[in-house]
Amino acid sequence: ASINTIFDRLKEETSQRPLVATIGQENLKEYITKHLFERNPFYKKAKHTVVVNNKSIFKIVDEIIELL
Template identity: 55%
Template sequence: MQIFIIGFMGSGKTTVGRKLANKTGCSFYDLDHLIEEKEQQSIASIFETKGENTFREIEKQRLRKFHGSDHYVLSTGGGTPVFHENMDWMLANGVVVYLKAEPAFLASRLKNEKSKRPLIAGKNDEELKVFITKMLEKREPFYKKAHLEFPAKGLNAQKLNELATTLTTQYPHRQTPR
């Protein structure tokens, strides 16, 4: 089983991905971390030195060339589903889970992360809320294509167990990525 975790930055994709991998017996990987390892620089540095377009191309290549174990959970970046038909590729090659979050929840989680995240660096709290709202409007049509949607806020152990059960019972035989 291949599981792709998508959602806006700050929705908890990495944390939920790790816990979900543990519950389903899958290996866990984080796409941003894989990119940083391969490129030998941070995502913020890639954005700064090479630009977002180059980063998105690197992201696409790393996603398509990723070969984990046969059973894995891969947390993606917030923009991954939006570019280069990545969403269609993930839908065809695994189960896509969207961690849905409201702008106020995301802003509260991201306000102290601005220096680590290139798309929100330098924004004050009000600009951050406006940015999140506008970006969610653009990204939501991609996110909504996911096989499953779960709320990011309040995703406790019980709900995580429900998600794991849903994945293993409804999607037990998803093929290995091509």
């Protein structure tokens, strides 16, 4: 997911997410960017990936099922 997609998903529910609960919205994109960069080597090792930007949950689920 893009930084903006992740931000849009997290910004309204940060209190429900322990890793970002104490991060203000003004710092959330920077936090997401940093962690995506750090995690990228692991993501690149994934056998399957699904692009989720601008897709409905139903489309994402269908794509995951097709990969299985």
